[in-house]
Amino acid sequence: MGMISFFKEAGEKLFGKKPEVAAAVAEPSNEEKAAAANxxxxxxIKTYLRSQNLPADDLNITFSxxxxxxxxxxxxxxxxxxxxIVLCCGNVHGVAGVADEMQCAEPADQCTYHMVVSGDNLSxxxxxxxxxxxxxxxxxxxNKPMLTHPDKIYPGQNLRCPPLA
Numbered sequence: 001m002g003m004i005s006f007f008k009e010a011g012e013k014l015f016g017k018k019p020e021v022a023a024a025v026a027e028p029s030n031e032e033k034a035a036a037a038n039x040x041x042x043x044x045i046k047t048y049l050r051s052q053n054l055p056a057d058d059l060n061i062t063f064s065x066x067x068x069x070x071x072x073x074x075x076x077x078x079x080x081x082x083x084x085i086v087l088c089c090g091n092v093h094g095v096a097g098v099a100d101e102m103q104c105a106e107p108a109d110q111c112t113y114h115m116v117v118s119g120d121n122l123s124x125x126x127x128x129x130x131x132x133x134x135x136x137x138x139x140x141x142x143n144k145p146m147l148t149h150p151d152k153i154y155p156g157q158n159l160r161c162p163p164l165a
Contacts, residue, residue, distance in 0.1 A: 004098045006090035007115065008068050010156025013093045014044040038063050041094075045070060049088050052145050054081065059102070061089065068096035079108040080142070083160050087113075087146060091157055111142065111162045118155045129161045138162065 041063040049056035059074035070089040076082045082102050090098040114125050122136035130138070140150045142160045147153065 002100060003069075004086055004090060004100060004113065004158070006092075006095055006097055006158055007156035008094055008096040010154060011091040011093045011095065012048060014048055015041055015092070015094045034065060038065050041065065042070075045089055045092060048092070049085060052084070052088055054085055054088060054145075056085075059085070063095075068094055069099055070095055070097075071099040071101060073101035075103045075105060077105050079104050079106065079110065080160075080162070083111050084143075084146065087143070087158055087160060091146065109163045111160045113158045114139075114161050116153050116155050116157045116159060120153065120155070122150045122153065125159065125161070130164060135164070138164065 042061050045063060046056045046059070046061050049059075049061075055076065059072055059076075062071045063069075064071070070092075072085060072089055076085065082100070082104050085102065086098050086100050089095065112129065114129060116125075122139050123133040126135040126139055127133040129135075136150060139159060139161055140147055142162045147159075153159065
């Protein structure tokens with residue numbers, strides 16, 4: 001899929017929980033510290049993917065604190081899983097983009113992404129994307145397990161908007 005941009009000031013605060021992980025986003029003082037911080041950030045993202053019940057064990061996930069980019073490579077079972085992994089990696093505070101180098105066993109039509117802005121709700125997004133506000137459940141279902149309720153979205157969050165069948 002290539003590079004997908006994210007708003008690095010929004011998202012899950014995975015890096016703030018441990019000082020060594022937060023350091024990956026700052027300017028480390030030496031290469032050894034930078035490598036350790038980047039490895040810790042990569043592990044935090046992988047753990048987060050597992051917590052969302054997304055496959056992470058066979059993926060190569062790396063974080064570069066210098067440019068705030070997550071690179072994900074490996075084989076996934078479906079297009080939807082691939083897109084959800086990209087969203088989980090990118091909707092993290094401190095991540096500016098995701099380089100998607102994954103291969104998909106069952107490719108399908110790719111989704112579009114919508115970055116939530118202040119005042120958005122799923123109905124408004126569905127109206128903009130599909131021309132029908134009542135299609136909001138499509139967006140909600142496409143973003144599970146990251147979304148737990150249709151009203152719990154936030155500015156800066158990227159959402160999957162799959163093509164309608």
